[in-house]
Amino acid sequence: MIEFYNVQTKIDKNIILKNITFRILKGEFVFLTGSSGAGKSTVLRHIYMDIFPEQGMVIVENFSSAKIKEKEIPLLRRKLGVVFQDFKLLSDRNVFDNVAFSLRVTGAKNKEIKRKVMRVLAEVNLGQKRNFYPRELSGGEQQRVAIARAIVNNPFIILADEPTGNLDADNTFEIMEILEKINRQGTAVLMATHSQEILNKYPHRIITVDNGQVD
């Protein structure tokens, strides 16, 4: 499902990833850890093909970094759910429309959009707040909207880049429990985190990035 083969990547003239090889299997939950600047976000960017290796290859389902065409990248991204530390919600749209946005782009019918959006809002326990705007929500609630948006297209994996980085302990726990639940339902999760507490509490495989290399 996801494979990195001897990936080496430069940004400007600096080598950021050095000969990285690993794979993520169907339905796995894997943590990506390592110090600030080690390369965790850069690894995730390769998976949604926002950046490409200079040597080696990244395989995501049936797409290869070596062969994918520009116009296929939206198709790839529709199979992934991406969640960021800073939520990245659209501030001028309410909760429902933030989640519906990517379904509308695919030309889905209104009735189907409503059914899917309400289903994922129920998953993150936000059905009651569907008409709220992001500024009217707490950080934890905004992150739950971002997770609902990430799962609405039934991705095979959630890529989460420090999803709890801006949250307090209670909200961190709530987000982790939602990610665990989504994973139990069969969706893989690859989550970048600094938090030793999270790594200790949730017994999943850990990939450590150290100065652009993995162990």
Ligand SMILES: Nc1ncnc2c1ncn2[C@@H]1O[C@H](COP(=O)(O)OP(=O)(O)OP(=O)(O)O)[C@@H](O)[C@H]1O
């Ligand atoms: N757009 C960019 N331009 C120049 N250098 C970059 C860029 N993006 C990342 N880098 C460099 O690549 C290296 C890895 O960055 P990356 O963001 O992947 O680290 P990280 O492990 O996610 O760090 P953090 O824990 O702080 O989020 C860093 O040295 C960073 O300075």
Ligand SMILES: [Mg+2]
């Ligand atoms: Mg990062």
